[in-house]
Amino acid sequence: MAERVSGSEGSKSIAIDRARTYEQRRFGRSARMMRLNAQEREFAAHVLELAGPQSRIVDIPCGSGRFFDIFSVAPEYVMADISPNMLHVVRERFGPPAHVRLLETDVTKIPLPDHSADLCFCMRLFHHFHSDEVRLAALRELARVSQTYVALSFYCQECLRYHWRKLLGKKIRGSYIAFDHLADLAKQVGLDVWERIPKRNVVEQQCFVVLKKP
Numbered sequence: 001m002a003e004r005v006s007g008s009e010g011s012k013s014i015a016i017d018r019a020r021t022y023e024q025r026r027f028g029r030s031a032r033m034m035r036l037n038a039q040e041r042e043f044a045a046h047v048l049e050l051a052g053p054q055s056r057i058v059d060i061p062c063g064s065g066r067f068f069d070i071f072s073v074a075p076e077y078v079m080a081d082i083s084p085n086m087l088h089v090v091r092e093r094f095g096p097p098a099h100v101r102l103l104e105t106d107v108t109k110i111p112l113p114d115h116s117a118d119l120c121f122c123m124r125l126f127h128h129f130h131s132d133e134v135r136l137a138a139l140r141e142l143a144r145v146s147q148t149y150v151a152l153s154f155y156c157q158e159c160l161r162y163h164w165r166k167l168l169g170k171k172i173r174g175s176y177i178a179f180d181h182l183a184d185l186a187k188q189v190g191l192d193v194w195e196r197i198p199k200r201n202v203v204e205q206q207c208f209v210v211l212k213k214p
Contacts, residue, residue, distance in 0.1 A: 012085075019085040020092075022064055036206060037066075040123055040153070043197060043208045044070045047119060047151040050210065055118035058145055060107050061125055064089040068096075071121070075099055078117070082106050108137040115147040126154035127174035127205075132185060135177075140189045149212055150191055154182055156207035158200070179207060186211050 027037040044067045048055065057071050062079035064086050071077050072094070079096070080103040081087055087102050096102065105111055107125060120142040129135045142150045155162070155176040162176050179201075183193045191211035201207055 015085045016088055019064055019083065019089045022086075023066055027066075036204070039206070040208075041067065041070065043151070043153075044121065044123070046197075047121060047149065047210060048074070051119040051149050056116065058110070058112065058117040058120045060105070060110065060120065060122055060142075062086070062090065065093055067121070067123070068094055068100075072097070072100060076117075077101070078103055078112065080105050080107075080110065108134065108141055110141045110145050112145050114144055117146050119149045119151065120146040122150070122152040124153055126152055126182075127176070130175045135182075135185055136188060139186055139191065143189045143191050143211075143213070146213070149194070149210060150186075151208070151210045153206055153208050155205040156182075156201040159205045160203050161205050174205075176205060179209075182209065190214070 027033045048057070048070060051057070053073065055074050056076040056078075057074045058078045058080060059067055059071055060078075060080040061083075062068075062081050065079065068079070068090070077100045079087070079090055079100060081090075082105065084104055087104055090096065090102060094100070103111070107122065122138070122142060126135065126138070129138065139150070142152070155174045157176040157178045162172070165172055179196065186193065186209075190213060192214055193209060194212040195210040197208040
């Protein structure tokens with residue numbers, strides 16, 4: 001007779017399975033998402049080069065390790081995520097090696113010392129924030145932990161996708177803000193805009209920005 005799995009154990013197993021398949025489900029099912037994944041990985045490689053090969057890096061949220069192959073060349077690499085299931089999958093996939101630390105935490109309360117990283121990388125999180133209060137809390141923590149650079153993505157209002165969906169009365173997925181507004185919030189926590197990619201959002205909403213301490 002098969003051993004019965006308790007409800008909590010079964011739920012945990014399902015959650016871990018979903019974490020295992022997240023990357024494929026999110027980025028492997030359409031040409032558009034595969035293209036966005038490639039752009040995000042290119043941005044990660046770009047900011048690593050900007051910060052330098054000896055940089056200390058914090059990747060939050062790290063998910064199931066989509067940028068591990070890029071950032072694990074750094075001598076110190078913290079992979080942080082609020083989801084224990086994602087971190088479980090990171091352990092399954094990568095070990096990880098001794099110079100990589102896994103950290104279960106929220107981006108607004110990162111248990112790391114001031115200036116303990118050269119680069120804080122935050123991909124695909126800010127479009128989940130629906131208030132400036134939360135955006136500022138996250139930016140403040142990223143600025144506190146980083147000695148130099150903060151690199152992040154957000155959904156920019158200045159794109160055709162946003163205005164087209166709004167015009168058609170379609171559901172707006174995610175929270176969009178103007179680039180100048182994001183720059184102003186960053187300024188409030190001591191970060192200046194160093195670089196924006198792309199220079200203008202035309203069709204896609206995804207905007208990458210590198211922020212730097214003056």
